Amino acid sequence: MLYAFITIMVIAVVLFILSYFMNDRLADLESQFEQFSISSMQDTYQINKKLKILEEELLTENISFKGTPSEGVKPPAMQKVFRMYQEGYSFEEIANQTDLSTHDVKAIIRSSKS
Secondary structure (H helix, E strand, O other): OHHHHHHHHHHHHHHHHHHHHOHHHHHHHHHHHHHHHHHHHHHHHHHHHHHHHHHHHHHHHHHOOOOHHOOOOHHHHHHHHHHHHHOOOHHHHHHHHHHHOOOHHHHHHHHHHO
């Protein structure tokens, strides 16, 4: 009986020590969830930022300061793109700094020239 008790105690101690070296699956899941949460927050921030730019462009599109709609002032985002283009920035640099696609930047430049 004494041998059985000692054997069980030794096994218990060994298993207890091994439990510290085992991979904690819950910690892995928590880490993955945290990364997903951070990623979704960053995506939401980017979407909100682009939505704000679009709203700004839509709200200021019909405003004219000189009398006739054709003489109206362009939205600030378009002004920034055109100003950067005049300063010699490449389409890719402008796209990176304004969070627009290169295609959008080229379309804004084309529309500003006409």
